[in-house]
Amino acid sequence: QHRKRRPRAPYRGMMLHQDGSTHEWVPNKKWDLIITLDDATNEHYSMFFVEEEGTVSSFQGIREVIEKYGLFASLYTDRGSHYWYTPETGGKVDKVRLTQFGRAMRRLGIEMIAAYSPQARGRCERMFWTHQERLPKELKLAGITDMEAANKYLREVYLAAFNAEFGVPAREDKSVFTDCIVGNLDDILCERYERTVGNDNCVSFEGLSLQIPADEYRCHYVKTKVQVHKYLDGTLGIFHGPRKLAGYDGQGKLMTKKKMMAAA
Helix, strand or coil, X not given: CCCCCCCCCCCECCCEEEEEEEEEEECCEEEEEEEXXXXXXXXXXXXXXXXXXXXXXXXXXXXXXXXXXXXXXEEEECCCCCCCECCCCCCCCECCCCCHHHHHHHHHCCEEEECCCCHHHHHHHHHHHHHHHHHHHHHHHCCCCCHHHHHHHHHHHHHHHHHHHHCCCCCCCCECCECCCCCCHHHCCCEEEEEECCCCCEEEEXXXXXXXXXXXXXXXXXXXXXXXXECCCCCEEEEECCEEEEEECCCCCEECHHHHHHHC
């Protein structure tokens, strides 16, 4: 049967794609380029380099979209392990057992759609072919060899120019983006882990010992189950139910309320 190219979504914000591509973007350095684009228009809402694609980079791309445009309806991705659990190699994804990323998307009300063939990912693949042809040349002309400068170039020069040249009008002049009113994005777009507080009123997490400070509600939390939130910037938070007990920097040092507000 002849395979026809899938028609675009009719409205902006109805379906977004997110994917990553590993390439030698500057001489002798391979990075992952993460893009998040609109199916209806080709417009890239987020685009940046990272050392390795994963949960954090996927959260970052989604956050950039939500902060600029609001919540969208659905997200089309490959079956990478940070997006989905797949019980059998090459099989169907598990839509019940969620990854950290899947949990966050469900909390935001964003439907996730898994791609099951290279053809299904064609929209992103065609974009990556263009980026791989153009970006290395532009970065070389700009004299850019490090990731920080490359990401600045994407933000300030490349992204807007690319969208202007390769964007297409949506079939319908309507957007389904909506305001994000679901709470603090920091505590949704983060990794969450359950831990039990030790006898020393500390939580062990990734080789760190996180001391829970005394508070006005109870003298200690020994043997209590708590949640550790690992934020995009590497800082941490401990929660008991909806209440945040404390925040910590990336080395496990307790942060003051003033520092936590500054980090947020």
